[in-house]
Amino acid sequence: MPGLRLINAASFDADTTRAMGLAYEEACACLDSTDAATREAVAKRIIEAARRGERDIARLAGYATGGSVQSGRLCHVHGRQALFSCAVFCMKPDELSLLSKHLREVAIEQGELLEERGEPVELVHFPQSGMVSLIVALPEDRAIEVGTVGSEGAIGLTVGLGSRIGSVSALVQLSGASLCIPAQRFRALASQNQHLTDMIVRYHEMQLGQIQRTAACNALHDVGSRLSRWLLQTSDKTGEDIIPFTQEFLSKMLGVRRGTVSAVATRFEAAGLIHTGRGQIQILDRKGLKKEACSCYEIVMRHVDRLLPRT
Numbered sequence: 447m448p449g450l451r452l453i454n455a456a457s458f459d460a461d462t463t464r465a466m467g468l469a470y471e472e473a474c475a476c477l478d479s480t481d482a483a484t485r486e487a488v489a490k491r492i493i494e495a496a497r498r499g500e501r502d503i504a505r506l507a508g509y510a511t512g513g514s515v516q517s518g519r520l521c522h523v524h525g526r527q528a529l530f531s532c533a534v535f536c537m538k539p540d541e542l543s544l545l546s547k548h549l550r551e552v553a554i555e556q557g558e559l560l561e562e563r564g565e566p567v568e569l570v571h572f573p574q575s576g577m578v579s580l581i582v583a584l585p586e587d588r589a590i591e592v593g594t595v596g597s598e599g600a601i602g603l604t605v606g607l608g609s610r611i612g613s614v615s616a617l618v619q620l621s622g623a624s625l626c627i628p629a630q631r632f633r634a635l636a637s638q639n640q641h642l643t644d645m646i647v648r649y650h651e652m653q654l655g656q657i658q659r660t661a662a663c664n665a666l667h668d669v670g671s672r673l674s675r676w677l678l679q680t681s682d683k684t685g686e687d688i689i690p691f692t693q694e695f696l697s698k699m700l701g702v703r704r705g706t707v708s709a710v711a712t713r714f715e716a717a718g719l720i721h722t723g724r725g726q727i728q729i730l731d732r733k734g735l736k737k738e739a740c741s742c743y744e745i746v747m748r749h750v751d752r753l754l755p756r757t
Contacts, residue, residue, distance in 0.1 A: 449470055449474070449485040449486055449488055449489035450467060450470060450489070452486065452489040452490065452493065452685070453466045453467055453470055453489050453492065453493060454467075456493050456496070456687070457687065457729075457730075457732060458496060462496060462501060465496075465501055465502075465503050465506065466492050466493070466496055466506060468503050469492050469503045469504075469506035469507040469510065470485075470488060470489055470492055470507075470510070472503065472504075472507040473488045473492070473506075473507040473510040474488055476507065483574075483575075483623075486575075487574060487575065487597060488510045489510075489685070490575075490597070490684070490685025490686075491509055491510040491597065491598075491685070492506050492507075492509065492510045493685045494509075494598070494682050494683075494685055495509040495510070497681070497682055497732065498682070498747055498751075544635065544639075545627070545632075545635060545642075548627045548628070548631050548632075548635075549572075549625045549626065549627050550625070550626060550627075551574070551623055551624070551625055551626075552623070552624055552626055553621070553622075553623055553624075554571070554573065554576055554578070554618045554621060554622055554623065554624045555618060555621050556618055556619060556620065556621045557617070557618060558617070558618040559615060559616065559617055559618075560578060560601045560602070560616040560617075560618060560624075561601055561602055561612040561614070561615060561616035562612050562615050562616075563582070563583065563612050563613060563614050563615045564611060564612065565611065565612055566610055566611060566612075566629075567602045567605050567609070567610060567611065567612050567629050568628070568629055569602060569626045569627065569628060569629060570600065570601065570602040570603060570605060570606075570626060570627050570628075570629055570632045571600060571601040571602060571616075571624045571625070571626045572600050572624060572625040572626070573595060573596060573597055573599070573600075573601070573622060573623075573624045574597055574622060574623045574624060574625060575597060575622030575623050576596070576618060576619075576620040576621050576622020576623070576624070576684075577594055577595070577596050577618075577619050577620040577622070577680065577683050577684055578594065578595040578596075578601060578616050578617065578618050578619065579591045579593075579594055579616070579617050579618075579619045579699065580592050580593035580594065580595065580614045580615070580616055580653075580657065581614060581615040581616070581617050582614060582615070583615065584701075588698075588701070589615075589698065590664060590699070590700070590701040591660070591676075591699040591700075592614065592657045592660045592661055592664075593614075593653065593656045593657045593660055594619075594679060594680065594683055595616070595683075596682075596683030596684060597683075598683070598750075599649070599653070600649065601616045602616075602629060602632075603646050603649055603650060604646065604650055605629040605632055605633050606632055606633055606635075606636030606637075606642065606643060606646045607636070607643070607646055607647070607650070608633070610629070614657070619691070620684060620690070652749060652750055655746075655749045656746050656749065656750070659742050659745060659746055659749070660742070660746075662742075663675065663740060663742040664700070664701060667740045667742070669700065669702050669706050669707065669710050670710045670713070670714075670738055671738065671739055671740035671742075672700055672740065673696065673700065673707065673710050673711070673714075674714075674735050674736070674738040674739035674740075674743070675739045675740055675742055675743040676696070676699065676700065677689060677720070677727065677729060677735060678729075678732070678735055678736065678739055678743055679743065679746070681729055681732075687728055687729040687730075687732075688726055688727075688728045688729075689726060689727045689728070689729070690725060690726045691725075691726070691727065692725050693707045693708050693711055693722070711727070714735075714738070717731075717734065718730055718731055718734070719731045719734045719735050719738065720735070
């Protein structure tokens with residue numbers, strides 16, 4: 447099974463890998479899905495939870511299914527099965543069913559803008575795979591990343607609170623798939639459902655905290671700490687230890703010179719933390735990389751877990 451291969455290939459000890467495998471089987475049985483893409487998404491979410499330190503089998507399975515194992519959040523979009531974003535895992539089954547009727551699955555391609563700052567928001571996106579950067583443009587055609595969104599989150603949720611204009615730009619960095627719903631339809635559903643509105647507020651608070659923390663980190667912390675944080679967060683979002691980005695790209699996201707990123711990456715590689723190849727970086731030692739990262743990595747994780755509990 448592709449999902450089990452992903453889990454077995456991840457860098458965990460034998461006991462953790464066994465727990466992850468059992469959680470994977472439990473989650474897939476709960477979802478009653480044989481769809482390969484869904485099973486791969488389950489595996490990646492279990493890997494993400496394990497990297498956050500979770501080792502309990504039931505909680506790992508619950509994280510993967512977007513809620514408790516007894517009520518996995520599997521929706522059907524035009525006859526196909528899809529795992530819903532963890533951002534809405536707390537929705538009741540009837541609420542989820544109502545929302546899923548209006549969803550369609552689309553491919554999101556690297557370089558595509560899902561939301562542009564100052565422009566009307568047309569669609570609300572729930573990424574299934576890939577990664578999206580939240581970007582703030584600076585003078586002289588420069589930009590800096592202030593947050594990321596993967597399969598745990600959403601783009602454009604605040605239209606459900608009445609907002610119609612994008613506050614940041616959401617740029618696809620890793621191609622994947624997304625479930626989307628017209629902003630007008632999502633706004634109408636939210637206006638009729640207090641539970642959905644509460645979820646939007648909680649998610650917005652979580653994302654705003656992440657953006658504020660990232661902005662402070664970019665201003666105050668050294669490049670090595672920030673690069674470590676970025677690599678760990680990206681690995682968490684994608685469920686992969688191989689990150690297909692160049693040092694040139696990383697320098698733009700971190701708002702520093704390419705030579706600075708290159709010097710830090712060389713030091714990390716010499717220490718056995720990462721391996722750099724053509725157009726990609728592989729994480730070799732997560733524990734070592736965490737020691738290099740600033741406290742922002744752990745603080746953001748705790749902030750997310752407090753506002754969007756996994757179980």
